[in-house]
Amino acid sequence: MLNRTTILAGVAAFGCGAVPAIAQKSNEVVTVVKVTGENWFTRMEEGVRAYGEENEGVETRQVGPGRADAAQQSAMIQDLVAQNVDALAIVPMDPSALEGVLRRAMARGITVITHEADNLQNTQIDLEAFDNAEFGAHFAEQIAECMNHEGKWTSFVGSVGSLTHVQWADGGAAYMEQHDGIELVSPKNESFNDANQAYEAAREIIRSHPDIKGFQGGSAIDVIGIGRAIEEAGLEDETCVYGLGLPQDTGAYLETGAVDGIAFWDPKDAGYVMNILAEMALNGEEVTDGMDLGVPGYENVSVTDGPGEGVIVRGQAWVDVDASNYDEFPF
Structure with a gap:
């Protein structure tokens, strides 16, 4: 995986010449998954944590309800909106149930990234691993x-x-x-x-x-x-x-x-890429068709308009496994 310096290499520098050292506030990106404890999302949390560890200026963490329940997930997101976090990266249990709370989040200036939700109107970027x-x-x-x-x-x-x-x-x-x-x-x-x-x-x-x-x-x-x-x-x-x-x-x-x-598709990579997209959006960077996000399966993403004002980013990230090769994967 590439670090933030490589991924965001195109971001314009702030000003020219020497500037006084100023303590910069870290952006807080919270990933909200369908359910905590399921191995899929435990693996995703590895990617979420890795992105925060590898990139300065961003704090990452993952949360989710104790059972797969759309109402519980919505309540958790409402609480994060009240906390005014910088960005949300969400894997919705039921995308339609989150339109209202995500509309409020974006109205408050919170960046919203989603995954597995290409019908959502109130998102800036929805990430899909494939068609x-x-x-x-x-x-x-x-x-x-x-x-x-x-x-x-x-x-x-x-x-x-x-x-x-x-x-x-x-x-x-x-x-x-x-x-x-x-x-x-x-x-x-x-x-x-x-x-x-x-x-x-x-x-x-x-x-x-x-x-x-x-x-x-x-x-x-x-x-x-x-x-x-x-x-x-x-x-x-x-x-x-x-x-x-x-x-x-x-x-x-x-x-x-x-x-x-x-x-x-590797949920670790999806968690990592959601946080790449969140930080790009926070920094005013645009994700473009054909862009290489530096993660396997996302080296040549397609970008299309979403149903709202946002875009859908699709990779080519699925892997087939059977009895002959499952033990090649550590998760």
Whole structure:
């Protein structure tokens, strides 16, 4: 990763010649995630902390509610707005639930960066690791091939308010429409980012559709719950399970074949890049199409207009993992 001096090399110097040494106030950037304690966001916090440690003039920290709940997250953000922090970097549980509080934050001069929220109007920059419809179609393509292009399949999401999860499910469903022999049943099962809830939902689907073949996971822990249910039912050889996940979390299920494959973007890198974008915005720097942000998967970002006054920054950051390579990743 590049440090702030490299990333912000284009920022104009303040004045010319020697100036008296003046104590500069550090910018405070607070990253707010969907839930604290989930391994995905524990990994993201590594990137948040690394950015603060590697760059002078900015203080970084990460917070999140104790459970994946949009109302709790909104209340936490309201408190940070009242504290008048310099910038917020937010991974919304439900983007639509945050429009009001983020509008107030920006009205107070707080910089707002978001992630996994390309429908938000009240954000200055939304960061996406890739095109979300393509990501969902990628899972569906793998599932379809594994199913020999026939049979029943289903999809999971953290919640129907979790925008990217829904986009992946919809992208998968759109891809599957080309296969007449494939049937979508019980779409968008909600796990609320809880492996036990994903497990219970998968068990119910197996009971209701004993001939089910395909599962697409949305939340990073969905494949864990689905894999557990598949193992208990002894269906490792009859099912095809693909979805978002972390290698070390899902490794045991990849080994047994209860989960066939996962893909992810490194949340550490996403946390780091959100803080790069926050400091760029605070310094009046513009992120431009094709810019190299100095982080793997974000070396040639695309920049498009968002639904509001802000922009959407997209990388090319997903990684495919299966039983053959999951142990190459330390998280």
